[in-house]
Amino acid sequence: MxxxxxxxxxxxxxxxxxxxxxxxxxxxxxxxxxxxxxxxxxxxxxxxxxxxxxxxxxxxxxxxxxxxxxxxxxxxxxxxxxxxxxxxxxxxxxxxxxxxxxxxxxxxxxxxxxxxxxxxxxxxxxxxxxxxxxxxxxxxxxxVLISRWPCLRRTVTESSRYGKTTCVKFHGNFLLTGHENGAVFCWVNAGTKLQTYTFLHMHLSTVTALTVIDDSNLKNGKSNIFTVISGSDDRDLHVTMYQSKPLRSACYNQSTAITSISSWGQYFVTGSQESIVHGQWVFHLSSYLKLERHYHLLGHSCSYVRCTAIWENKVVTGDNDGNIYIWELTRTDKPYLLPLVTHTLPGPIQQTLICGDRIVCLANKDILAVSLNGREFYKFSVYSDLYRTPECIKVWGPILAIGLKSGIVAVYHLATDVEWQNIDISKPLQMLHSGQEHIIDISIIDSGLGLSIAFSTDDNSIHLAHWLPGRAQNT
Structure with a gap:
């Protein structure tokens, strides 16, 4: 030495x-x-x-x-x-x-x-x-430090009068929420004494899906200009540009109720009911909040599309019959695209997430299905390992969060394909207890100091968990 x-x-x-x-x-x-x-x-x-x-x-x-x-x-x-x-x-x-x-x-x-x-x-x-x-x-x-750092817990309480929080999504330092009464809000400093919120738009019924398109193509919290897109049972897509306060908004009517929305860059895709007839459209959000239809996805064998996800030139959709469709977005002389691959999992597909070639699905209210290449799925029974029914999932980077019945969020760290292929569901790094019965939605981000997870429960609350070094644990 x-x-x-x-x-x-x-x-x-x-x-x-x-x-x-x-x-x-x-x-x-x-x-x-x-x-x-x-x-x-x-x-x-x-x-x-x-x-x-x-x-x-x-x-x-x-x-x-x-x-x-x-x-x-x-x-x-x-x-x-x-x-x-x-x-x-x-x-x-x-x-x-x-x-x-x-x-x-x-x-x-x-x-x-x-x-x-x-x-x-x-x-x-x-x-x-x-x-x-x-x-x-x-x-x-x-x-990876969530197993060693203390967890600071906070709760957003202002949302009680708007009913259950059906959608939560982090965007940099902002927290976006959709509610049972149709309201969509943007929170700043959520969970602190300085928290404030801005009303973005109002649907006529429960908000079912929420996504964000960043006009600067940068989601690290340094840009205050972004566009919020939400859908609900009222068949309307609301689009609102946010810059310190809402600048302008637009509303687009869909033919059927919207069940999910996923975005990639300036593109987004929606899932809805009666998809056998209407299919799915991949939209492009241009300037002045104008929506352009770029791809028409057909080939569904079930009318009820429960979830959808887009990543680069790939769209993954799950329906109520357990079918998973994978489209590749390529320019052709045809006005529509048919699925490249179709898989069948047991029971309805509740949620679908995609990151590169990896596809993660929650099916049949119990099965966590993971595909590393889009051709085969590894299946894990959440209930048999945790004795609780999974209700929702979220992936951010190497972090997987599973919302469980009994109001618990199980958090895992999975950095490699081998870890995803051999998930030990029975050994999460953290178990976040809310004291409620159901977890409705989850969002994950890094706050700049450590990992942050937001999840909503059936008591109209939004719970926040922050892993910070040198802070005393507060439950």
């Missing part, structure tokens, strides 16, 4: 630059001299962005940040064949023949080194400061 400490600072810098994030943080705790070197290295966007791009799986990175252009397609566009190729000097990227993600005609383009550098710099430097990449990386590393 004494010999290592005698190395020149320039040599230590070269060595430290080759470490991954976890090893670098450990090196910073060796001595004050090393800590100073590591601190200076941290003020470097390329180091933090490299940590994120090499250590965080691309789908998880896109899910955590909301940046739809951080994915494998961007890497291919930049000339990398796989994520492992990042930073590999052996990879030839001077003249790479790739297909552009936004090219609908399937045209190929040749990228030289300057083009690749411009694309990387425009994404990493001009749009996103190094602090952004640092916070993303730290948020990913903090997810």
């Amino acid at each position: 004494a010999e290592i400490t005698k190395l020149p600072e320039e040599v230590l810098r070269i060595i430290f630059k080759k470490l991954d994030g976890k090893s670098l943080f450990r090196a910073a705790r060796v001595c004050k001299f090393w800590h100073q070197i590591v601190y200076e290295l941290r003020l470097n966007v390329k180091m933090w962005s490299t940590f994120c791009l090499t250590e965080i799986p691309m789908p998880l990175l896109a899910d955590m940040t909301g940046l739809v252009d951080i994915n494998d397609r961007f890497l291919i566009l930049a000339g990398f064949t796989t994520k492992k190729d990042i930073g590999d000097p052996k990879i030839e990227t001077s003249r790479t023949r790739t297909q552009s993600p936004g090219n609908e005609n399937g045209m190929f383009s040749l990228l030289d080194d300057n083009t690749i550098n411009i694309k990387m710099d425009s994404l990493v430097s001009s749009r996103l400061p190094w602090q952004f990449w640092r916070e993303v990386y730290l948020a990913y590393r903090r997810t």
